[in-house]
Amino acid sequence: MPTPVSHPPGRLELARCVVEDGWTLRRAAERFQASVSTTKRWADRYRAHGEAGMVDASSRPHHSPRRTPTHRERRVIKLRCLKRWGPARIAGHLGMCASTVHRVLTRYKCARLSHLDRATGRTVRRYERERPGELVHVDIKKLGNIPDGGGHKTLGRPQGRKNRANVGYAFLHNAVDDHSRLAYTEILADEKKETAVGFWERANSYFASVGITVERVLTDNGSCYKSHLWRDALVKAGIKHKRTRPYRPQTNGKVERFNRTLVDEWAYARPYRSETEKREAFGGWLHEYNHHRFHTAVGGPPASRVPNLSGQYT
Known part of the structure; x- marks a missing residue:
């Protein structure tokens, strides 16, 4: 039984059958229980990149033309650090969508407001004793x-x-x-x-x-x-x-x-x-x-x- 195509070894075996052994796409697809389009994709990637092309590629797009501009993101982070406002209030102040502000804060790994000390703005250090009765x-x-x-x-x-x-x-x-x-x-x-x-x-x-x-x-x-x-x-x-x-x-x-x-x-x-x-x-x-x-x-x-x-x- 062949290795499933969802794993790199199975993809490599499928691609070699098509590229090196001359199998048709349909025959290889039936043999490895994959679709013809999937078989063609892995065969093409094997021709172009060899074994290195059998691993999953990043789904991140090469270009993000609609991404929030960097200067806008800096204003979001600045308001968060100086004012300690939440996404909804920052969004209202900057005329942005609250979900966009939330994604910016998440991308820059900003701590939740509930995890910050109100007086200093520093992240509160969480702790827990190892055994009952210690404290x-x-x-x-x-x-x-x-x-x-x-x-x-x-x-x-x-x-x-x-x-x-x-x-x-x-x-x-x-x-x-x-x-x-x-x-x-x-x-x-x-x-x-x-x-x-x-x-x-x-x-x-x-x-x-x-x-x-x-x-x-x-x-x-x-x-x-x-x-x-x-x-x-x-x-x-x-x-x-x-x-x-x-x-x-x-x-x-x-x-x-x-x-x-x-x-x-x-x-x-x-x-x-x-x-x-x-x-x-x-x-x-x-x-x-x-x-x-x-x-x-x-x-x-x-x-x-x-x-x-x-x-x-x-």
């Missing part, structure tokens, strides 16, 4: 409580404002493992140092129960995390404490991203009629996040990276 990100997310009867999303803004009086806030204390993105969260009444330390002790016990030994904890510079009580709790457990640089929340980006996911997919996902209803929905959402929700950076749910975690198939 755990900790943060607090403050959310307004929902009054009985619902807030403005249920009742509309005028009535929602009236109904909102004196309902207070909830403080979500979150701990997210850097490697697996496994999250442990509690809804608590405040962000005092005693509350934060109590949360961490329970979070650490949870991670230990699924086989994760926490080595380092990363927090921002909140007062509860700068307290002696927090420091002593981590020292007692043999855990190193790291803090982000001031005004650099992206350093703690994994828990910041978890906060955003939490808000989008649970807290503001639907209009709740009361704070109790919202909190009752939280346990199910957190289970879904840890065990079933596909995480693009992980390639599956966080549970897929924690072998000892039970419940991932329920």
